[in-house]
Amino acid sequence: MDPADFYTGLVAEAYAPLKAFAQPSEAYEKFITEHGQPALELACGDGEPLLALRGRGLDVDGVAMVPLHIPSPTPPEQFGLRNEKITDGVTLAVTVIDQERDEDxxxxxxxxxxxxxxGDRHEVLDRAWLMHWCTVDGFTELVTGTGLQVDSITQADGSPAGPEATDFTVLLRPS
Known part of the structure; x- marks a missing residue:
């Protein structure tokens, strides 16, 4: 599959209404206001909160990339459970049918x-989602080769993130 075709059609249509949570834009806006523009949102998904930030006049771009957190494995009891939403008589559904995980x-x-x-039309599409996550050190190494430097890596409370952090925010600057 061409990567440009991955997030299209049924996947794009079902993503927003069926995702597990929505990112509030206020924390992002505060971060950008404190640290300056332009800003880059990594792992922007369907554009939330990216589009809200741009709508407020902030200079923000986004890219789908490695998550800055370690994703949790899907609990076994959730395999085969269908998450669905019905809008205007159309049912959109997503089901986890398989998962392979390699911690190493x-x-x-x-x-x-x-x-x-x-109605009588039933479209089905199976799509494999690959997530590769970085450690703090691994992410630092990744961005070093891009002409950027890490200014700070912090946890949600603003304290420095240690090498074993599982969820962190990175402030990058040009080298």
Whole structure:
């Protein structure tokens, strides 16, 4: 599959209404206001909160990339459970049907089944999502080769993130 085609069609249609949570834009806006523009949102998904920030006039771009957190494995009891939403008589659904996880390689592949049911029409698409996560040190090494330097790496409370942090915010500057 061409990577440009990955987030299209049924996957794009079902992503926003069926995602587990929404990112509030206020914390991002505060961070950008304190540290300056332009800003880059990594792992921007469907553009939330990126689009809200741009709508407020902030100079922010986004890129789908490695998450800055370690994703939790899907609990076994959730395999096969269908998450669905019905809007205007159309059912959008997503189901985790398989997952392979390798802690040593920091990689998880989750196969999701997307469905769109509209009357007699039933569209089904299975899509494998690859997530590769970085440690603090691994992310620092990754960005060093891009012409950027790490200014700070912090936890949600603003304290410095140690090498074993599982969720962190990175402030980058040009080298």
């Amino acid at each position: 390689l920091r990689r998880q592949v989750s196969t999701l089944r997307y469905e769109r049911i509209d």
